[in-house]
Amino acid sequence: MSDQNLADWRKLAVKLETEVNKVIIGQERPVRLITTSIFARGHVLLEGDVGVGKTTLLKAFTRAIGGGYQRIEGTIDLMPNDLIYHTYLGEDGKPHVTPGPILMSGSDLSIFFFNEINRARPQVHSLLLRIMAERTLSAFNKEHYFPHMIVFADRNQVEREETFEIPSAARDRFMMEIPILIPKNDDMMKSLTFETRFHDADNLVSEVKPNLLKFDKLKDIAKTIQETITATDALKNYALNLWKATKSPADYGIKISDLNMNRLMISGSSPRGMMMMMRAARVNAWLNERSSVTPTDIHAVFHETIAHRLVFNPVYEMRRTVIARDLTNGILNVIKAP
Numbered sequence: 001m002s003d004q005n006l007a008d009w010r011k012l013a014v015k016l017e018t019e020v021n022k023v024i025i026g027q028e029r030p031v032r033l034i035t036t037s038i039f040a041r042g043h044v045l046l047e048g049d050v051g052v053g054k055t056t057l058l059k060a061f062t063r064a065i066g067g068g069y070q071r072i073e074g075t076i077d078l079m080p081n082d083l084i085y086h087t088y089l090g091e092d093g094k095p096h097v098t099p100g101p102i103l104m105s106g107s108d109l110s111i112f113f114f115n116e117i118n119r120a121r122p123q124v125h126s127l128l129l130r131i132m133a134e135r136t137l138s139a140f141n142k143e144h145y146f147p148h149m150i151v152f153a154d155r156n157q158v159e160r161e162e163t164f165e166i167p168s169a170a171r172d173r174f175m176m177e178i179p180i181l182i183p184k185n186d187d188m189m190k191s192l193t194f195e196t197r198f199h200d201a202d203n204l205v206s207e208v209k210p211n212l213l214k215f216d217k218l219k220d221i222a223k224t225i226q227e228t229i230t231a232t233d234a235l236k237n238y239a240l241n242l243w244k245a246t247k248s249p250a251d252y253g254i255k256i257s258d259l260n261m262n263r264l265m266i267s268g269s270s271p272r273g274m275m276m277m278m279r280a281a282r283v284n285a286w287l288n289e290r291s292s293v294t295p296t297d298i299h300a301v302f303h304e305t306i307a308h309r310l311v312f313n314p315v316y317e318m319r320r321t322v323i324a325r326d327l328t329n330g331i332l333n334v335i336k337a338p
């Protein structure tokens with residue numbers, strides 16, 4: 001793929017963001033991060049309250065990139081097979097089997113949204129993780145492939161009863177965890193409350209230009225971005241120091257008020273985490289018309305690619321959201337950028 005092609009795709013990526021930002025208001029940063037994940041081919045955890053527009057956001061993205069959108073709700077009685085097929089008694093009195101959400105769009109599946117993943121049992125998580133990693137599933141005597149699928153999973157953080165928290169090994173498979181918060185701006189809050197266009201999500205999504213990108217070409221362009229955007233030795237050393245600081249922040253003089261830094265960390269970033277962080281940073285460089293990754297590109301994605309995979313001492317886990325934010329900020333402040 002030529003440089004011209006990369007430039008053309010960049011224009012499409014910017015258009016994609018414009019289209020989504022047209023219907024989803026006050027979420028420019030999550031939209032940039034989701035675009036980054038799409039072009040870095042990484043799965044995403046969404047963190048946020050209910051009714052903040054997550055479904056609408058993902059439907060808007062799917063409409064613009066093309067391909068199929070499917071969604072499933074995590075519930076305590078959901079079984080792994082519920083992802084694969086439904087059974088029902090037909091009018092003819094006979095049992096029938098139809099494809100479940102994961103199979104419904106066939107190999108054109110583009111975005112799969114698992115809402116409230118932590119309400120589903122670990123058996124369901126493991127099936128999902130296997131499909132995410134292998135992009136294939138055998139069912140109905142056939143192998144099914146999902147070469148273009150990106151999984152988005154939302155964790156209900158408000159009600160913790162009857163939930164099955166996804167373990168750190170599973171969280172590590174996701175490229176990012178992106179917070180989706182209610183817009184703070186008064187005018188936007190008024191718009192969401194009073195403008196009727198926001199009240200009908202399907203109608204709202206229909207304002208997005210359909211099939212702006214070719215979803216089945218994203219894999220190729222993602223590969224080209226990773227192969228084309230370079231990193232200097234100084235930048236590589238910088239990334240290495242950031243990595244080490246996630247393992248033992250105390251050794252680097254990083255402090256968070258009232259925490260015992262020597263007891264905070266159980267484990268820092270995994271190699272996969274650093275790899276995914278760099279993939280996202282490369283895409284950020286490309287989106288900003290740079291041919292080489294700069295520290296700014298790393299800063300743009302560091303928190304969202306690293307925080308969810310850090311494991312804290314259990315006494316600090318309840319305060320994870322705040323501590324993780326302070327820690328990643330502390331690391332970026334203390335480690336000297338080239």
Ligand SMILES: Nc1ncnc2c1ncn2[C@@H]1O[C@H](COP(=O)(O)OP(=O)(O)OP(=O)(O)O)[C@@H](O)[C@H]1O
Nearest residue numbers: 023024025050051052053054055056198199200201
């Ligand atoms: N920032 C926003 N921009 C545009 N519409 C929004 C925004 N936030 C909420 N909405 C509107 O709020 C309604 C609920 O949104 P949606 O169903 O997408 O939320 P959700 O986060 O998926 O909810 P749940 O967690 O309950 O599934 C929709 O009508 C949507 O248009």
